[in-house]
Structure formats: C-alpha cells, structure tokens
Amino acid sequence: MSDDLLTQLQAAQSDEEREWIVLQFSLNNLDPAVREAVWATAIPHWFDAPFLSALLDNPGFASSEHFSSLLALSFIESFPGRGYNVHERTRALLLKRLWQDDREKYRALSRRAADYCAWEESDTLWRVETIFHLLIADPDRGVSQLVDVGWEWHNSPNFAYNKVETLARAAREHADEGRLSERASAWTTFWEALLDSDYSRFLSAKKRFLEIPLKIDQNLTVETTFRLGDVYLSLSETAKARACYEEALAIYRAMDAKLGEANCISSLGDVYLSLSETAKARACYEEALAIYRAMDAKLGEANSIRALGDVHLSLSETTEARVRYEEALSDYCRIIERTPNDAHAFYNRGNTYRALQDYSAALADFSRTLELNPNLARAHNNRGNTYADLQDYTAALADYTRALELDPNFAAAYNNRGNTYNDLKNYEAALADYSRAIELDPNYALAHNNRGHTYADLEDYEAALVDYSRAIELDPNLTVAYYNRGNTYHNLGNDEAALADYSRAIKLDPQYAAAYNNRGGIYTSLKNDEAALADYSRAIELDSQYAAAYNNRGGIYATRQNYEEALADYDRALKLDPNLATAYYGCGCIYHELKNYEVALTDYSHAIKLNPQYAAAYNNRGNVYANFENYEAALADYTKAMEIIPFSGIPVYNTAWVYALQSDAEQSCYWLRKALKLSNQWLDVAQTNSDFDSIRDTPEFQALLQEFEDRNSASS
Numbered sequence: 025m026s027d028d029l030l031t032q033l034q035a036a037q038s039d040e041e042r043e044w045i046v047l048q049f050s051l052n053n054l055d056p057a058v059r060e061a062v063w064a065t066a067i068p069h070w071f072d073a074p075f076l077s078a079l080l081d082n083p084g085f086a087s088s089e090h091f092s093s094l095l096a097l098s099f100i101e102s103f104p105g106r107g108y109n110v111h112e113r114t115r116a117l118l119l120k121r122l123w124q125d126d127r128e129k130y131r132a133l134s135r136r137a138a139d140y141c142a143w144e145e146s147d148t149l150w151r152v153e154t155i156f157h158l159l160i161a162d163p164d165r166g167v168s169q170l171v172d173v174g175w176e177w178h179n180s181p182n183f184a185y186n187k188v189e190t191l192a193r194a195a196r197e198h199a200d201e202g203r204l205s206e207r208a209s210a211w212t213t214f215w216e217a218l219l220d221s222d223y224s225r226f227l228s229a230k231k232r233f234l235e236i237p238l239k240i241d242q243n244l245t246v247e248t249t250f251r252l253g254d255v256y257l258s259l260s261e262t263a264k265a266r267a268c269y270e271e272a273l274a275i276y277r278a279m280d281a282k283l284g285e286a287n288c289i290s291s292l293g294d295v296y297l298s299l300s301e302t303a304k305a306r307a308c309y310e311e312a313l314a315i316y317r318a319m320d321a322k323l324g325e326a327n328s329i330r331a332l333g334d335v336h337l338s339l340s341e342t343t344e345a346r347v348r349y350e351e352a353l354s355d356y357c358r359i360i361e362r363t364p365n366d367a368h369a370f371y372n373r374g375n376t377y378r379a380l381q382d383y384s385a386a387l388a389d390f391s392r393t394l395e396l397n398p399n400l401a402r403a404h405n406n407r408g409n410t411y412a413d414l415q416d417y418t419a420a421l422a423d424y425t426r427a428l429e430l431d432p433n434f435a436a437a438y439n440n441r442g443n444t445y446n447d448l449k450n451y452e453a454a455l456a457d458y459s460r461a462i463e464l465d466p467n468y469a470l471a472h473n474n475r476g477h478t479y480a481d482l483e484d485y486e487a488a489l490v491d492y493s494r495a496i497e498l499d500p501n502l503t504v505a506y507y508n509r510g511n512t513y514h515n516l517g518n519d520e521a522a523l524a525d526y527s528r529a530i531k532l533d534p535q536y537a538a539a540y541n542n543r544g545g546i547y548t549s550l551k552n553d554e555a556a557l558a559d560y561s562r563a564i565e566l567d568s569q570y571a572a573a574y575n576n577r578g579g580i581y582a583t584r585q586n587y588e589e590a591l592a593d594y595d596r597a598l599k600l601d602p603n604l605a606t607a608y609y610g611c612g613c614i615y616h617e618l619k620n621y622e623v624a625l626t627d628y629s630h631a632i633k634l635n636p637q638y639a640a641a642y643n644n645r646g647n648v649y650a651n652f653e654n655y656e657a658a659l660a661d662y663t664k665a666m667e668i669i670p671f672s673g674i675p676v677y678n679t680a681w682v683y684a685l686q687s688d689a690e691q692s693c694y695w696l697r698k699a700l701k702l703s704n705q706w707l708d709v710a711q712t713n714s715d716f717d718s719i720r721d722t723p724e725f726q727a728l729l730q731e732f733e734d735r736n737s738a739s740s
Contacts, residue, residue, distance in 0.1 A: 043113070061076065061080060061090065062110075064133055067133045070108065072107030119201070149190070155170055155173060166208060174192075185219060195208065198212075207244070210237055210241070214248060217251070222400070224258070227259070242279070249268050249271050250284065259435075276288060283319065292308045302335050316328060330352035330379075333346075333348030333349040336348060390403050399430055400430075404437075408424040411423060420444045425441065435471065439458060451478050458472075459475065469496075469499035472498065480512055489516075510529065513525060514545070519546050526542055548580065553580050553583060574600065575594065575597040575606055582610060582614055590610065603634055605638055608634065612626075612631065612641070625645060629645065639665040642668070643675045646665070653685075666679075671702070676702065677699040684710075687718040692725075
C-alpha cells in the first residue's frame, strides 16, 4: 500500500469515503478498457455480453480478453438467469460518484441501457429496467412511463400490485440518491403510498400521501387527494375523508374525467353509510351507478349495486338487500368470465357471497384472490371473517395472523382476531388485540364496543360501560353499542338506563329483534306485563326462530295464568332450542301449578340435566318430591339448591317445611332458625302454613317463637 493511499485513508471522514478511496485505487490499476466497462456495468441491475456491448457501443467487447478480465474482478457476481451484476455496495459507490462527477456520462449510459432494454421487454423486469434508465436518460418520458405503466399494472384487469411494487422499488433507488426530478420523485412516493393503502398499511399510506408535494401535476394532485380520502375513511377519520373526496370530485369534474367522478361519488356514499346517513349514501351510489353504466365500467357498476345492497342491509331491509347482492353477483361472474385473473372481481364477489351467507363460495373466491395476490392482507382478513362465520376458529386465527404479518398496522385484523379470541373465551388475548386496534385507530368505535363486550364477559361491568360509552361517543349511530350498554346497565341493576339504551337501539334499528327481547325483560322486571308482552311478540314477529323470545313470552303468559298459550310458547322455544333449560323449567312450573306432578317432575329434571346449577329447578323439584312424600329426595334437592344459592331463604324454609310434614320439630325448627337469619318473613309464612300444625304446639316451636319475640323486643 502506497504512502499516498494510506494518507488518504487516514484523512477520510467516513467509512463510505474510505471505501471509495480503496475502490478508486483498484480502478486506477485496471486496463482503461476494463475500467470503462466497470462504469458501464454499474448502470443496470444486471448485464450479459450483448447488454454490455450495447452500453459500451462496442460490439466486439464481449469477445475480447477485456471481458474475461472484467468477469474476474472480485465485485462482479453471477446474476441467476440473466448473467452478471456488480456487487450492491460497489455499484452504489460507482453510481454515486458518477452522478456527482459526470452526469452527462451517466445519462448517456442510461440512454443506451434504456434503448437496449426496450428491445428486450419480454417480462416485468425488463419493462421496469427500461423505465429505471429512462428516468435518468429522458426524465419526462421516464416519469410518463412510470405513471402509465404503473396504472396499467395497478388497475383492472391486472391488479398486479407485485409489479407496481417492483417498479416503485426501482424508482426509489434513484429518488433516495437525489437523481429524480421533483415530479418523478413525487410519483414514486405516490405508488409507494398507494401500495401501502392496497395492502391495508393505512398509517404508512397516510404518512406518504401527506409527503407528496401537490400542484406539480394535476393528475398527481387529484389522485393523491382521492386516495388519501380512502385512507382517512379506513382510519375512521370520516370528516377528512369527505373533504378529500369532495375536493377530488371538483377536480375530476373540471377535467371531465367520468371514471374519477364516479369513484369519488361512490366513495362519498361510503362516508355517508359509515355515518348511518343512509338516504345520502343511497343517492351517491345511485348517481355513481348511472355514470358507471353510461361508460360501461362493469366493475364500478357491480360495486355500486353491492353498495346499494349494503344500504338496504343497514336498514334491515333483508329482502331488498338480497336482490341487490344477487344482481351484483351476476355482474361479478360476467367480469370474471371475461377476465379470469381479475383479483378484485374475485375479492368483491367473495364479499358478496359472504353477505348472502354462501360461505363456501366466499371462501373459494377469497382463496382465488390470494392465489392471484398472496400479499393482499384484506383478503386474508375477509377469509378469516368467513372462517369465523363457519366457527372454524383455527383457520380464522391463521388468516388474521397472516394479515397482520403482511401489515402489522392493520387495525381491523386485530379487531377481528380479538373477536375470535373472545369466541374461544381467550379473553386476555382478545383484550390485547382490541387494545392494539384502538391504539392504531383511536376512533375505531367498533373495537371499543368489542372490548367492552369482553369486559362484560369478564363481569368487569364498569370497564365495559366506559368502552361502550366511548364507542357511542365516536359513532352515535352504532346500534350494537347501545344494545350492549343496555345489557351492562341491566347487569348493574340500573334498569332505567338499560331501558333507555334498548329503546335507542330500537329507534336506530326498528328491526333489532334482540333489543325488543331484552327490553321486554326489563319491562318484565318492572311488572309492566303489557309492554313486555308487546316487545316479546315484536321480537318473534321479526325473527320467527327466536327461541328466547318465545320462552320469555311464555313466562308472561304463565304469570297471567294463560297456561295454554304459555305451554305453546315453551314448546315452540324447545323445538327451536332443545337445550333451553328455562323453557323446561317454565313448563314444569305450569304442570306443577296444574298438579300434574309427574310431568312437572320430568320437566324439572330436564332443566337440571341441561343446567346442573339451576337452583330454582332443584328447589321446585324438591317440592314435587315432597308432594309425593319422597322426603329424602326432596331434602337432597333443597340441599343442592342451598349449595348453589346460599343467600336464598327459599330452599332453607322448604327444608324446615319437609321436616314439619314428618313431625320432626327439632329439625324443622333448626332449619326455620336458619331461614329467619336470612329473612324474618319466613316466620309469618310458617305461622300461616297448616303443614306446620303438627309441630306448632311443641316446646321446640314455642321456644322459637319466644326467641323471635325477645329479639324483636330488644331491637325496638
């Protein structure tokens, strides 16, 4: 090593500077022809003999000894399938120095590279390489191709996001080194941002879209504004989304760009639908549909029809929704016949099949989407939703997890995986996923609602209330949050607040059968049987398969001693749900009242078999056994009831009653004392119950009366 080289290395201020000094030393020791070839080989990502000859404008170079000398250099590597390449670090140093020292030479070599690649455009990499070199050789042509080819690959019928990604990555290489024009650099960022959005990486997409300088290019301005609206909508920032769509719409109309106009109008429909402004949403979708039809844009037409189905579904107009979904389905099928590799058509048809509850067809379409585009996170997410619909939770978890591997910031996938964990009763994992979804999207009302549901399952009702209330604050039209908060208020004993929330849910969705049923339960507890009966009947009218509503209405009929109607409702409930223990119990109570003890005994036993913790069923079966004078079985049932609900005096008093029936004053008074510790009412009951006559005059019973009288005197 020469002293001069050593001095330069010691004076160098960075590793990169030292690397260049060593490389420059090596270059200076090469034959000039080989040295010139090294500079040329750094321009493309790969080269072979014909490519290098074109770069050097020297057809004979490949057959010379200089080519062999070039290939022998340590930084020349094999490039599988295409020839050779310069080692990445060495290439970066060469290009940086060439751009700094001789841009004209850089452009000239890039022009030759672009011309050569243009003749070789047999696959994606050659097309990308052509544009890569044009961006330097002829910046205006280069950026035009960057835009045009990007849209060609990105849009229908290709949806080749992987190709766009390759193109953007190549352009980014120039952009990071400051070699692109402002317009080319902005479009590079646009493609990166759009791919982030396509792959549901919404936070990254938002950051990149906001970095793009507008006013450089009208097309760039309008596309950035429109696509940023999509990102804001996905992040629940609806006001910003609406503003973007309206701004883009004005530009598209000024440009007379009908497809862009229709897309903006349809997206505004999405905003209104998310805000439950269904009339405005419907108007937008119908306006967009007319434009799509006028220009024969089949995918847009199908999407608009499906969106109109979503509007009907949000209004619980299920018949009308089905008509729209089936119409959209026919359109998607025709699109797929014409363009069998249209990933978006498969994806949207899968969503439509799922809306129609044809889950096997939905799975097939989502799987085909992923064959065409394996990295589409939202397709994994929606296939996971379909597996969850089928209760295949293992497959659902796998898809949600894959979606999150592809996009760690995919809030909806965290929310949906949380739902699956909740279904599996893995509440800790569910809470973690919901919390991560909320961290990523603080305005995610549904994630707050779902986390509240998990807290409610854990009986942490105060935490549940906080989350439900936050969900309602974020989305005042989120019907399910009112319903869930109503359930929580009921569990906390605040029936007035529960009633208000159920009523609000019903006002928002008059077809909400579960809200009617649960409001009926509140009216039942408030002894407002007329209102309860009306709500249960409305729930049944809305959902003729609603077993719980039949059961609850049966309870009202039984209270009114309308036993025939009550038994009919209980029977209907049990046909719909043979495991409904409360319906067997209700039947048992009626037959017990009608003194049909054999049937009552059978029904109580069914209830206990289905729910071994059903204290009331044990107690009442004990009463039936007592009527049969099977006192041992009666006492066993009362004992079991006391184990389940030790705070209730009913089975305790009944135990005293059974001992009185057997004239066992000592045991009867022992259990009556226990009952009196729970409530004084039991002494009044015992004094008026003729079944205690056999022990009433015994010393034990008289002593009990005296104890009670003394205790009352002491406390007064």
